[in-house]
Amino acid sequence: MSQNRPDQSGFQRWLLNWHIDAMLLGLIIMVLALGLFVLYSASGESSAAVSSQLKRITLGLVVMLALAQVNPDTFRAFAPWLYAFGLILLVLVLLLGDTAKGAQRWLDLGVIRFQPSELMKLAVPMVLAGFMHARTLPPKLRTIAAGSTLIVVPAALIMQQPDLGTALMIAISGGFVLYMAGLRWRFIGGLVLAGAAALPLLWSQMHGYQRERVLTFLNPARDPGGAGYHITQSKVAIGSGGLFGKGWLNGTQAQLDFLPESATDFIFAVYAEEVGLLGVLLLLVLYLAIVGRGLFISVKGQDSFQRLLAGSLSLVFFFYVFVNIGMVIGLLPVVGVPLPLISWGGTSMVSLLAGMGVLMSIHTHRRLLSS
Amino acid sequence: MAEIKSLKNPLAERQLTLFRAVIAGLGVVALTLVLVGRLLQLQVVDHDVYATRSDDNRMRVRIIAPARGLVYDRNGIVLAENLPTYQLEIVPEQVEDVEGTVTALAELIDIPDRDRERFYRRVDQEPGFRSIPLRTRLTPQEVATFEVNRQDFEGVEIHAALTRRYPLGRLAAHAVGYVGSLSETDVAALDPRRYRGTQRIGKVGVEAAHESLLHGDPGSKIIEANAQGRTLRDLQYQGPTAGENLFLTLDAKIQEAAVTALGQHDGAVVAVDPNNGDILALVSQPSFDPHLFVDGIDYVTYAGLNADPGRPLFNRALQGQYPPGSTVKPVMALAGLQAGVVTPRHREMCIGFFMLPDNERRYRDWKRRGHGLVDMHDAIAQSCDVYFYQLALDIGIDTIHDFLSGFGLGQALGVDLPGEKPGLLPSRDWKRATRNETWYPGETLNVGIGQGFMTTTPLQLAHMTAMVAVRGRGYRPRILAAKQLPGSEDVIEFEPTPVAPVHLNDPHYWDRIAESMEAVMHTAQGTATRSGADASYRIAGKSGTAQVTGLSQEDDEAPDLLDVPRELRDHALFVAYAPSDAPTIAVAVIAEHAGSGGRIAGPIARAVMDARLEPTP
Numbered sequence: 008m009s010q011n012r013p014d015q016s017g018f019q020r021w022l023l024n025w026h027i028d029a030m031l032l033g034l035i036i037m038v039l040a041l042g043l044f045v046l047y048s049a050s051g052e053s054s055a056a057v058s059s060q061l062k063r064i065t066l067g068l069v070v071m072l073a074l075a076q077v078n079p080d081t082f083r084a085f086a087p088w089l090y091a092f093g094l095i096l097l098v099l100v101l102l103l104g105d106t107a108k109g110a111q112r113w114l115d116l117g118v119i120r121f122q123p124s125e126l127m128k129l130a131v132p133m134v135l136a137g138f139m140h141a142r143t144l145p146p147k148l149r150t151i152a153a154g155s156t157l158i159v160v161p162a163a164l165i166m167q168q169p170d171l172g173t174a175l176m177i178a179i180s181g182g183f184v185l186y187m188a189g190l191r192w193r194f195i196g197g198l199v200l201a202g203a204a205a206l207p208l209l210w211s212q213m214h215g216y217q218r219e220r221v222l223t224f225l226n227p228a229r230d231p232g233g234a235g236y237h238i239t240q241s242k243v244a245i246g247s248g249g250l251f252g253k254g255w256l257n258g259t260q261a262q263l264d265f266l267p268e269s270a271t272d273f274i275f276a277v278y279a280e281e282v283g284l285l286g287v288l289l290l291l292v293l294y295l296a297i298v299g300r301g302l303f304i305s306v307k308g309q310d311s312f313q314r315l316l317a318g319s320l321s322l323v324f325f326f327y328v329f330v331n332i333g334m335v336i337g338l339l340p341v342v343g344v345p346l347p348l349i350s351w352g353g354t355s356m357v358s359l360l361a362g363m364g365v366l367m368s369i370h371t372h373r374r375l376l377s378s
Numbered sequence: 379m380a381e382i383k384s385l386k387n388p389l390a391e392r393q394l395t396l397f398r399a400v401i402a403g404l405g406v407v408a409l410t411l412v413l414v415g416r417l418l419q420l421q422v423v424d425h426d427v428y429a430t431r432s433d434d435n436r437m438r439v440r441i442i443a444p445a446r447g448l449v450y451d452r453n454g455i456v457l458a459e460n461l462p463t464y465q466l467e468i469v470p471e472q473v474e475d476v477e478g479t480v481t482a483l484a485e486l487i488d489i490p491d492r493d494r495e496r497f498y499r500r501v502d503q504e505p506g507f508r509s510i511p512l513r514t515r516l517t518p519q520e521v522a523t524f525e526v527n528r529q530d531f532e533g534v535e536i537h538a539a540l541t542r543r544y545p546l547g548r549l550a551a552h553a554v555g556y557v558g559s560l561s562e563t564d565v566a567a568l569d570p571r572r573y574r575g576t577q578r579i580g581k582v583g584v585e586a587a588h589e590s591l592l593h594g595d596p597g598s599k600i601i602e603a604n605a606q607g608r609t610l611r612d613l614q615y616q617g618p619t620a621g622e623n624l625f626l627t628l629d630a631k632i633q634e635a636a637v638t639a640l641g642q643h644d645g646a647v648v649a650v651d652p653n654n655g656d657i658l659a660l661v662s663q664p665s666f667d668p669h670l671f672v673d674g675i676d677y678v679t680y681a682g683l684n685a686d687p688g689r690p691l692f693n694r695a696l697q698g699q700y701p702p703g704s705t706v707k708p709v710m711a712l713a714g715l716q717a718g719v720v721t722p723r724h725r726e727m728c729i730g731f732f733m734l735p736d737n738e739r740r741y742r743d744w745k746r747r748g749h750g751l752v753d754m755h756d757a758i759a760q761s762c763d764v765y766f767y768q769l770a771l772d773i774g775i776d777t778i779h780d781f782l783s784g785f786g787l788g789q790a791l792g793v794d795l796p797g798e799k800p801g802l803l804p805s806r807d808w809k810r811a812t813r814n815e816t817w818y819p820g821e822t823l824n825v826g827i828g829q830g831f832m833t834t835t836p837l838q839l840a841h842m843t844a845m846v847a848v849r850g851r852g853y854r855p856r857i858l859a860a861k862q863l864p865g866s867e868d869v870i871e872f873e874p875t876p877v878a879p880v881h882l883n884d885p886h887y888w889d890r891i892a893e894s895m896e897a898v899m900h901t902a903q904g905t906a907t908r909s910g911a912d913a914s915y916r917i918a919g920k921s922g923t924a925q926v927t928g929l930s931q932e933d934d935e936a937p938d939l940l941d942v943p944r945e946l947r948d949h950a951l952f953v954a955y956a957p958s959d960a961p962t963i964a965v966a967v968i969a970e971h972a973g974s975g976g977r978i979a980g981p982i983a984r985a986v987m988d989a990r991l992e993p994t995p
């Protein structure tokens with residue numbers, strides 16, 4: 008028996024050889040597996056939806072593992088090129104992108120349709136981390152100003168598509184890099200104030216449906232049949248799930264089509280309805296573990312680039328979780344942010360797993376100095 | 379200082395990011411706790427609220443309307459029933475090309491434009507999975523035609539629905555009544571819980587009077603539906619309770635005989651059983667087809683019925699208030715005997731007219747040459763007006779009013795049918811109260827022969843005759859005899875309701891009057907001898923010819939019937955009961971503007987009594 012047990016150190020060596028972080032991978036697989044079960048239910052027991060999601064997961068995992076093989080220094084070196092390439096694509100999208108659901112986000116590359124904004128989710132924190140890496144930390148005012156420009160330009164382009172949610176996420180990912188770089192608290196406070204002051208400007212730039220979402224968030228009863236319907240039905244789904252849930256495939260809100268977008272942005276409501284608070288806590292623990300592992304990787308990073316990038320990627324991952332769940336439970340306005348690793352469709356699955364790949368790369372390419 | 383700061387310090391930078399990561403970690407935990415707090419509120423604290431709302435979302439209550447009770451005549455002949463009718467319905471969702479399908483169907487089955495318009499309007503308005511009727515009331519041939527070709531029409535189906543049918547149709551429309559669509563007034567008056575899901579309500583006749591028995595109680599079904607309203611499954615079912623079946627006092631055979639006998643005349647026939655008040659026949663002509671209302675009457679047809687000068691919707695039997703004419707003479711004679719102003723042997727000289735003292739006006743007898751010396755018996759048999767002028771004058775109007783009230787005149791009898799009118803039995807008080815005028819003796823004379831202010835309904839005349847037939851006892855007229863609870867074989871009979879009897883000082887007076895009324899039918903002098911001829915039973919009757927207008931009393935020449943426009947001609951009336959020794963039927967007939975009561979209305983009454991008493995050939 009003991010002879011047949013796989014050689015622990017050999018397995019670890021194999022993992023290290025392929026630059027895989029076992030803990031991160033394990034947590035990711037668990038969330039993905041949960042996600043497939045929820046999706047099967049949320050999609051009305053559609054195996055087609057599950058298999059298309061499986062393809063997307065496979066692609067994401069391949070990208071993740073591929074990126075894990077790349078040395079972080081290479082990321083740092085290529086980040087400016089990636090960023091520049093992304094900017095060009097964003098401009099192209101605005102000029103000749105496909106329109107889906109009233110917004111121009113897609114670029115048809117002949118073989119695959121592609122959202123360049125997803126590329127920027129990696130490129131922005133990377134180029135910013137690289138930029139900070141070359142400077143002394145905490146950053147000076149000039150550095151901050153230059154770094155902010157790196158954030159604002161792509162964010163502004165994405166807002167024109169319009170895709171407020173993604174623009175926000177990209178700005179946040181850059182913001183987390185600045186935060187990890189030691190942006191002084193008074194700057195952070197100033198930014199928050201400036202942000203508050205800029206709200207009217209943001210409001211004037213918003214499209215009608217975006218304003219509608221905000222107004223509805225502030226008062227869901229304003230339009231219970233229309234814009235408030237999502238959030239009302241979502242709260243009913245979650246609340247009726249109770250402590251133990253209605254059981255897998257038995258969530259009436261989701262199964263009877265009362266819950267809109269149940270497989271995509273509102274899939275958390277399906278999950279919460281069917282598995283209850285206990286299942287929700289399990290999912291939150293898994294998410295927290297992933298974020299915690301990411302922050303741990305950040306702390307263990309060997310240079311500023313690695314630490315800032317890993318920190319940003321981890322915090323962005325958490326931000327997705329917080330914004331999506333916050334939206335679904337009525338704490339935040341409805342913005343189109345998917346639930347990480349669970350929501351159906353979109354390129355977010357691939358970009359998030361790619362981020363995980365970068366985390367693995369950072370953690371598994373350490374030169375072991377102290378042994 | 380500035381130089382030191384600008385130098386890269388890897389250790390310090392590492393400390394800085396570590397510190398920042400720890401702060402971020404704490405932030406992540408804090409924000410997660412915010413989420414957990416909110417989830418606790420939703421899923422634990424407010425769980426009941428949301429669970430209820432979730433159930434409200436998915437569960438719908440569908441009301442199942444009860445089947446309306448059936449109506450039978452006294453012999454079990456169906457008067458109102460629920461028959462399945464077939465309608466063609468399309469589920470637009472299951473049909474590829476709706477318009478093409480309708481066009482193809484139109485080649486098999488006639489589909490009027492009106493139906494098509496209504497169909498397309500509903501297709502636009504309602505969800506695609508709902509079945510929408512295209513044609514209602516398919517004939518058996520149309521059903522067969524469709525069934526043969528149904529494989530070509532996926533998504534098209536024939537559905538059966540229950541519709542109220544009245545086998546006697548217009549023969550009993552006024553008695554049985556009809557159901558029609560609920561009006562706003564109906565909705566305001568009824569119990570909303572019992573009428574959830576009900577489309578039609580009794581409007582007139584028995585259908586209206588006994589609505590509460592006929593209706594039944596709705597059942598319900600709780601179903602699970604999705605957000606689009608599509609039914610997924612039944613969660614709970616409670617069947618409806620059908621309405622109670624009613625057995626009427628009507629006899630379809632007598633009803634038909636009455637309609638046939640009345641023929642082309644406008645008018646009414648009411649026949650009652652004197653022994654219990656049972657209404658055996660209740661006819662008002664012209665009539666109408668009750669099914670017009672069941673199917674939902676269109677405006678043009680309804681306006682046409684209302685504008686018809688014959689007033690087919692007007693129930694003359696209960697609501698027509700006619701001067702009773704000479705039909706009132708038997709009870710008038712009883713009034714005189716009871717008041718003690720005459721004895722049966724008392725005689726009057728009839729010279730063809732009557733004059734009040736100190737007055738030039740001549741109150742004419744219908745027979746210009748007069749009846750000569752007549753006693754009470756002759757006066758009734760020959761219908762001498764002069765005798766009754768004197769008699770009424772001797773009795774006095776208030777005594778007449780009080781005595782005749784005992785026979786139900788001048789008041790609603792309380793029959794279990796809607797819309798009954800009271801007629802008018804005048805008195806001094808009445809005239810003072812309504813007109814603020816004093817009573818003139820000449821007006822008493824007119825009342826003495828059932829004219830002037832006095833009006834009665836055909837139902838009142840039948841009731842009055844029935845009370846005479848059974849010597850002053852009487853029963854409130856009724857049309858409902860018994861009921862049958864749903865699902866039960868037992869029939870629950872209702873007891874007849876007696877009215878206050880009329881007692882005479884000398885009960886033999888009843889016999890005197892009965893003999894006189896028999897003489898009307900069976901003696902040579904009688905005004906209706908031809909109607910009484912060849913009967914296998916003895917009849918007691920009285921004719922009446924009521925003046926419609928005030929054709930001048932002074933006009934010496936009685937107008938020839940055919941010279942007068944129809945609407946000014948006299949009404950022909952007749953009351954009778956039979957067999958005279960043990961009466962089982964009392965009849966009142968009025969034929970509007972038909973002339974002589976004895977000649978026209980008498981044979982109608984005879985035919986009605988034959989239907990009850992003669993063995994069917």
